[in-house]
Amino acid sequence: MASLSIKSKSVSISIIILLDFTILSSSYMLVHHLQKNDHNNHHHSHPILQANNSQCSLFMGSWVHDDSYPLYQGSSCPVIDPDFNCQMYGRPDSDYLKYRWKPANCELPRFNGLEFLERMKGKTVMFVGDSLGRNQWESLICLTWSGAPRVATQVVRGYPLSTFKFLDYDVTMSYYKAQYLVDIDSDGGQRVLKLEDISENSRAWTAADVLSFNTGHWWSHTGNTQGWDVMESGGSLYRDMDRMVAMETAVRTWARWVDSNIDTTKTRVFFQSFSPTHYNPSEWSGGAITTTKNCYGEREPVSASVFSAVYPDEMKVVDAVLREMQTPVYLLDITTLSAMRKDAHPSIYSGDTSTGQKSNPNGIPDCTHWCLPGLPDTWNQLFYTALFF
Known part of the structure; x- marks a missing residue:
C-alpha cells in the first residue's frame, strides 16, 4: 500500500455434478456455516423436507x-x-423465465405475497448495499405486489434511501445504497472511503426489523467507475491498496457495528453472497471452442458440464468475517446457483441506451445485473423460506 502520509429449462439441469472442486468445497463451507447459524438462531427452522x-x-x-x-x-x-x-x-425470448430452483432433498415454499404481508405487519425490511441489493429489493416488491395488487401503497425514490410501503399492512421495504457498506465522506474535494467508519450510513439501519446486506462488485472498480478518490485506514489516506484487504477491513467494520448494535430478539440480519457475472464464456463452455463472447444471446442455464470458475475472493472475505462474529448472521448463499444462470442477465435488453449496447451487443452488454422477473425472485424465495420456515 502506498501511503500519502496524510492524516485523517423441462430438463433438470444439475449444478452439482462435474462442478469445479473449489466451488463445491467452498459452497460446502458456506452451507456448513449457515447450518451452524441456524443452530444458534431461534428464528430459523427447516424448509419443507421430502419424505425419507x-x-x-x-x-x-x-x-x-x-x-x-x-x-x-x-x-x-x-x-x-x-x-x-x-x-x-425488447428481449425476444422468454424461456429464461420458466426455471424454478429445486434444492437438494427439499422443496422451497412458493412465495405468497399476502402471507408475507401478514407475517411482516408493522415491520421494515431493508436491503443495504450495491445495485444487486436494488435488484433484489424491486423483486421482493413485485413478488409481494402480485399477491396483493389491491393494497394501498406508497413509493419514495431517493438517495441513498428509497422506500416502498404497503400501507394497509404497515410494511415497509427499503433499499439503502451503500456499495461499500462503510461511509464515503468529502474532504477537500476528494471522496474519502472510510474503511473503519460506518456511523453515517448505519443511522438509517437501526430501526429495521430485517436487514439484508451485500457488497463485493464495487471493490474491483477502477478509473471512472471507482467510487472513491482515496481510502482512509488507521488514520492515514491511501491512493490505493490491495482491494480484498480494503474490503475485509470494511466488512470487519460492518461486523463490529452488527455485534455492537443488533438485538437479535428484535432484528434479523442476512448477508447475501456475491452475485456472479457472465463475461467469460470459458467458465461455462467447459473449454469448448465457442463464438460466444459474454452473456449476450444465452437462453438457458449452464448445462451439466464443467464449470471452471473459482469461488470469488469477495466471498472468501465475507465467510472469514462471518465466522468470527458473535451475532448470528444468515448467509444467503446465492453464488453457485446464480452462476448457473448465464441466461438471466439483461444483456442488451435494458433501458440503458447511452452505452450503445444494441449496436455493439458483444462489446458492453450488462452481464452483471439480472432481469425482472427473473433470478432475484429465487433469491427472495430463499429469503422468504429463511424468514418463515
Whole structure:
C-alpha cells in the first residue's frame, strides 16, 4: 500500500455434478456455516423436507423447467427499473423465465405475497448495499405486489434511501445504497472511503426489523467507475491498496457495528453472497471452442458440464468475517446457483441506451445485473423460506 502520509429449462439441469472442486468445497463451507447459524438462531427452522430425507441443502440443487413461472408479470409491477426490465426493452425470448430452483432433498415454499404481508405487519425490511441489493429489493416488491395488487401503497425514490410501503399492512421495504457498506465522506474535494467508519450510513439501519446486506462488485472498480478518490485506514489516506484487504477491513467494520448494535430478539440480519457475472464464456463452455463472447444471446442455464470458475475472493472475505462474529448472521448463499444462470442477465435488453449496447451487443452488454422477473425472485424465495420456515 502506498501511503500519502496524510492524516485523517423441462430438463433438470444439475449444478452439482462435474462442478469445479473449489466451488463445491467452498459452497460446502458456506452451507456448513449457515447450518451452524441456524443452530444458534431461534428464528430459523427447516424448509419443507421430502419424505425419507433428513437434510436440506437450500443452496445446492438444480434448475427445473416449470411452466407455472414466472411468479408475476413485469408489466404488472410498478417499480422495475429500466435496467432490469428486459421484456419491456425488447428481449425476444422468454424461456429464461420458466426455471424454478429445486434444492437438494427439499422443496422451497412458493412465495405468497399476502402471507408475507401478514407475517411482516408493522415491520421494515431493508436491503443495504450495491445495485444487486436494488435488484433484489424491486423483486421482493413485485413478488409481494402480485399477491396483493389491491393494497394501498406508497413509493419514495431517493438517495441513498428509497422506500416502498404497503400501507394497509404497515410494511415497509427499503433499499439503502451503500456499495461499500462503510461511509464515503468529502474532504477537500476528494471522496474519502472510510474503511473503519460506518456511523453515517448505519443511522438509517437501526430501526429495521430485517436487514439484508451485500457488497463485493464495487471493490474491483477502477478509473471512472471507482467510487472513491482515496481510502482512509488507521488514520492515514491511501491512493490505493490491495482491494480484498480494503474490503475485509470494511466488512470487519460492518461486523463490529452488527455485534455492537443488533438485538437479535428484535432484528434479523442476512448477508447475501456475491452475485456472479457472465463475461467469460470459458467458465461455462467447459473449454469448448465457442463464438460466444459474454452473456449476450444465452437462453438457458449452464448445462451439466464443467464449470471452471473459482469461488470469488469477495466471498472468501465475507465467510472469514462471518465466522468470527458473535451475532448470528444468515448467509444467503446465492453464488453457485446464480452462476448457473448465464441466461438471466439483461444483456442488451435494458433501458440503458447511452452505452450503445444494441449496436455493439458483444462489446458492453450488462452481464452483471439480472432481469425482472427473473433470478432475484429465487433469491427472495430463499429469503422468504429463511424468514418463515
